[in-house]
Amino acid sequence: MVFSPKDIDDQASTVKKWLKRVFSKGRVSPVKRILTLIVFGFVFVLSYQMLLKSLLSEAKENDEKLLQDRNWVVEANLYDSAARFARLCISSTKSDSPNALWYCEKAKILYKNNSTQTPPNLREEIIKRDAYGAMVVDMESQIAGIKLDKLNQVPPASNRLDLLLSKTGIYLTSSLAIFGILAFIFGSIFTARMMARMKLDILHRRMVLLVSENC
Numbered sequence: 001m002v003f004s005p006k007d008i009d010d011q012a013s014t015v016k017k018w019l020k021r022v023f024s025k026g027r028v029s030p031v032k033r034i035l036t037l038i039v040f041g042f043v044f045v046l047s048y049q050m051l052l053k054s055l056l057s058e059a060k061e062n063d064e065k066l067l068q069d070r071n072w073v074v075e076a077n078l079y080d081s082a083a084r085f086a087r088l089c090i091s092s093t094k095s096d097s098p099n100a101l102w103y104c105e106k107a108k109i110l111y112k113n114n115s116t117q118t119p120p121n122l123r124e125e126i127i128k129r130d131a132y133g134a135m136v137v138d139m140e141s142q143i144a145g146i147k148l149d150k151l152n153q154v155p156p157a158s159n160r161l162d163l164l165l166s167k168t169g170i171y172l173t174s175s176l177a178i179f180g181i182l183a184f185i186f187g188s189i190f191t192a193r194m195m196a197r198m199k200l201d202i203l204h205r206r207m208v209l210l211v212s213e214n215c
Helices: 004-026 030-094 100-114 120-129 131-149 160-213
Strands: none
Touching: 030 100, 030 131, 030 160, 100 120, 120 131
16 A cells, blocks of 8 residues: 555644644643653654555565566466467478478477467377467467456565564654653653752752842
């Protein structure tokens, strides 16, 4: 599943509005602030996981399509070679060419090696009868089948990528979420300490000023 730019913008806008409400409520007390951090970490993990899954799915589909196209090209070339030699056998036999026997033997070998998709009984009958015209028809039908498969191509799911997504993806997103939460917590603690020191410093100055005025 690949998200369109409009879907991403809509989801980002919704999450942004929701996070504003959550963080505004999280400022009330430390408990709510911790709950806010937990919610934020969960949203971060879920969003990053969805993005990672979308990117991996797109890359997986492209790789599978490229590999399948290469296999189809190789198969089509083999079928075409067998059909070409069968045609050469037929034409050279009619013209009494000295190479006719060699063409026919080559055509028969290529047909035997590349007719695995043909029903066994029909395949053996064609070879037994030296029906080179039938070999041409069979090989051309195999090429037509490849073209039909291209139109109906549905890439299968990759178990390895699913495993990568389920383990490595979750590990990475969880690690980033935990790191973000810890960084936010330590940042909040550091900021709170700095604010406390500033308040103490201001209070100390006021007390010194008050004492000096009384004296």
